[in-house]
Amino acid sequence: MSQAIQFPLGADGLPTHWYNLLSDFTEPLPPPLHPGTGEPITPDLMEALLPPTLVEQEMTGEEMIEIPQEVRDVYALYRPTPLLRAVRLEKALQTPAHIYYKYEGVSPVGSHKPNTAIPQAYYNKMAGTQRLATETGAGQWGSALAFACSIFGLECTVYMVKISFEQKPYRKLLMETYGATIHASPSDRTEFGRKMLAEDPDSRGSLGIAISEALEDRATHPETTKYSLGSVLNHVCLHQTVIGQESIQQMEMAGEEPDIVIGCSGGGSNFAGMAFPFVRKKIKEQKNYRIIAVEPASCPSMTKGELRYDFGDTAQTTPLMMMHTLGHDFMPPSIHAGGLRYHGMSPMVSHCLKLGLIEATAVPQLKVFEAAVQFARSEGIVPAPESAHGIATAIDEAIRCREENTKKVIVFNLSGHGLFDLSAYDSYLNGRMQESGDDA
C-alpha cells in the first residue's frame, strides 16, 4: 500500500474558469421554449427569475468563463478537493482495475452543491437581490444555498420535499443554523402547495412540486426575491465543471488516463461537473473514454424516459426543456437517495446522451447500499446514497475487469458524504430497506 493514494493540488490548482460545453456541441442544444408561444425563451423572460449574469451564463456560447475572485475566495474554503485512489477497495475486490475517486464531501455542507451555490449567491448579491427562494430534495442543495447566502448576506427560503424533511431532520437544522427558513413541501405557503395538499393530504412531495412552490414564492415577491435552482440548468452544470477540471489535473499527477468516468445523476449537475471536462477531451482530443451516468432504477429518466420537451416542474410553470423525462407529473417512489428523485434530466446531459458522448445505467437501491457499505468499510468514507450509485457502477466495472483480467482505470465522483443519511444505513444494515418505497 505504499503507492500514492492522494493527489493534492495546491492553491494554484483551483480552476480560474468554468468550462462551457455548449461551445463544443457538434449539434446545438435545442433551446428552452415558452409554454404559451412555443417560441424560444428570451433573456428578458428569464431575468424575472435569475440575475442577468446567470441568464447570460445560461445561454452563452463562450467556451471559458472566468470565475470571480470573490467566488474563488469562498471556493478556497474546501477547493481543490481531494482525488484519491481506492487501494483498499481494489484489494477487497481483487481487481486489476485502478479505482480513483474525486471527493466533494469535504465542503462545509458535505457535497458538491456549494460549487454553484456560491456563484449563484454572489451574482444575486451583486444584482441587489435580497432573498433567494429554492427547493431541495435530500437537503444537500438547500444546505449549500443556505451556506452561500449566509456568507454573502442574503435571506434564503427553502421548500424541502416532505419525505426528506421527515427522513433528514438534521438537514433542516443545518439550514437553520445558517439562518435560512425551511418549509416542508407541499406546504400551505403557496397556492400550488395548498392545491397539492387538497388533492393528497399525505403527499410526500417531489422535487417537481417543490420547484413549483419556490417559483410561486418568487413570482409573488418580485421586488425582493429571485429563484435559485441547484441542478438541471446550463449555468449550474457550468459552475460544477471545477470538479472535472481538477480531476483531470489530478489524474495527470497520478500518471494515469481514465478508461471509465462515472457519476450519479439525478438532475445531472454533479455528473455534468465531473463529466463535461472529460467530454471536452473526447470531442477535441478524440479520447475514447466511457462516461457513465448512473441513476436509480426507481427513477430512470435516462434509461426508461423519453427525450422530449417537458416542464421542469409539476405545476407546468417553467419553460419547456428538451430532456429525458418520465413526465412532469411522475411521482418517484420514496427512496433514500432523495437527491435523485427528479422526473427529468439536465438538457445538456440529455443532449450528451443523445449524441452518444455518454452512456446511462440504472441501479436498484439495495445494490446501491451494498456498495456503499463495502466502500465505507474499505475506504473509510461513508458515502451519500446518491453518490453510492456511482460506487455501485464502479464496483461492477472493477469486477468485470477481474473476470476479463483486464486492467482499466476507473474514476468516479464521490459527490458527498452520508453523515446525514445514517438512518438509511441503519435501515439497510438491519434488513428493513426495500428496493423502493418506505422501509419495513
Place this chain on the structure above:
Amino acid sequence: MSQAIQFPLGADGLPTHWYNLLSDFTEPLPPPLHPGTGEPITPDLMEALLPPTLVEQEMTGEEMIEIPQEVRDVYALYRPTPLLRAVRLEKALQTPAHIYYKYEGVSPVGSHKPNTAIPQAYYNKMAGTQRLATETGAGQWGSALAFACSIFGLECTVYMVKISFEQKPYRKLLMETYGATIHASPSDRTEFGRKMLAEDPDSRGSLGIAISEALEDRATHPETTKYSLGSVLNHVCLHQTVIGQESIQQMEMAGEEPDIVIGCSGGGSNFAGMAFPFVRKKIKEQKNYRIIAVEPASCPSMTKGELRYDFGDTAQTTPLMMMHTLGHDFMPPSIHAGGLRYHGMSPMVSHCLKLGLIEATAVPQLKVFEAAVQFARSEGIVPAPESAHGIATAIDEAIRCREENTKKVIVFNLSGHGLFDLSAYDSYLNGRMQESGDDA
C-alpha cells in the same frame, strides 16, 4: 478578500514523525503510579492493556518517532488538513487581528480523533489483537476507532456515555456502519456498569464510568482484546502532534508567526496535538507564544481542579496519574460538548500548565454556542461544540485586539465539525439551552 485564505500542503507536507514533548520537558513528568504499591508503573503491567509499541511510545524519551508508512497511507485519506484564514470572521469582528484555524473536520469521521485511532489500530493489528474495547463521550472517538478498526480488520466494542448515546443517535449509527458494536454506558454488560445502574438507574453516564467498563471488558477477555483510549495518555498526545507540525508549516506559508495558539481541552489530546509543536519552539527557540487551553466552565479541571495523583476512571482501576482533576468521582453536568466532560486532564498538558508553558481558561456553554453560530454564519463551517470553546476564546482575543487596537496573529484548532451536533444548535437557536444541565 483577495488575500490567500487557504494554505494547502502537498503530500510531502504530511509529517514523517510524531513529536514527543517528553523529550523536552525541563522538569520530568511525574510517572504513573501503581495504585496498590504506589510504585511507578512498569511496562509489563501496561502491556496487559496496550500492545508493546504503544507502551514504548507512552514512556519513551525519544524526541521524534517515525510514522509507519501504513499509517501515513491512511492519514493520506484526509491529511494534510487545511489551515485557513478566517477573513470573514475578522471582518464581522472588525478586528485588526489575523485569525487562522486548522481544520481537522475533513477527516472521514469529522474530527481529529483518527490521528491516533489509525496508529492504535495499526499497532494492535501488528501485535495480533483481535478486538479493541474503548469508551466514547460525544462519539467522536468511538467513530474514529470504529473507522480505523474497519480499515485494519479489527473488531471494535464501544461503551458510549449514555447522555451522548441519547443526544447523538447518528454517532451510534456511524459506528455501526463501520461494523462496530456499541453499548450505552453505564451498561449491564459489565459488573461495574451494573453497580452504577443499581446505584442510579437513571445515570447519564460519564467518561470515567465508560472507561471503567471498557477496561473491565478488556480484563475479562485477555486473550483476544486490548484497550484503547482516545485522549489523556502520552502516546495519544504524541500521535496528535501531526496537527501542530502541519500548522507550523502552513503559518510559514502564510508568512506569519502566531502570537496566540488556542485549542479546546477535555482529555487534552486535540489541544496537545496543536500546542506541543509550538511548545517545542517555545522551549528550543525561546518563542513567546501565548498557548491557551480552553475548557467548559461546567467541567473546569485546569481552572478549578487540583494538580495531584488521581485515577483516570471512576472505578479506580487505572494507574494513578499526576494531573489536574476534579476528582475521579466528579459527575460533570450534561453539556452538549460531551467530548469535554472528563474529570481529569492529560498529565502532559497538566505538566505544561504547571511549568507555565501554557495557560488555561474556561468558557460557559451559551457563550460557546454564540461563538459557534457567529463562526458558522461568517466562515461557513458549523463547528463541533467542543471545538467552539476554542472559537469563543479566539473571538475574545480578537475583540481585545480591536479594543486595544493591536494586531495579533491568532491560530486555533478547529478539531471537528458539528454535523452530528445540530440538535444542540437547535436548542440554542430556539432558546431552550441552559448554561448546563438538560435543555429546557
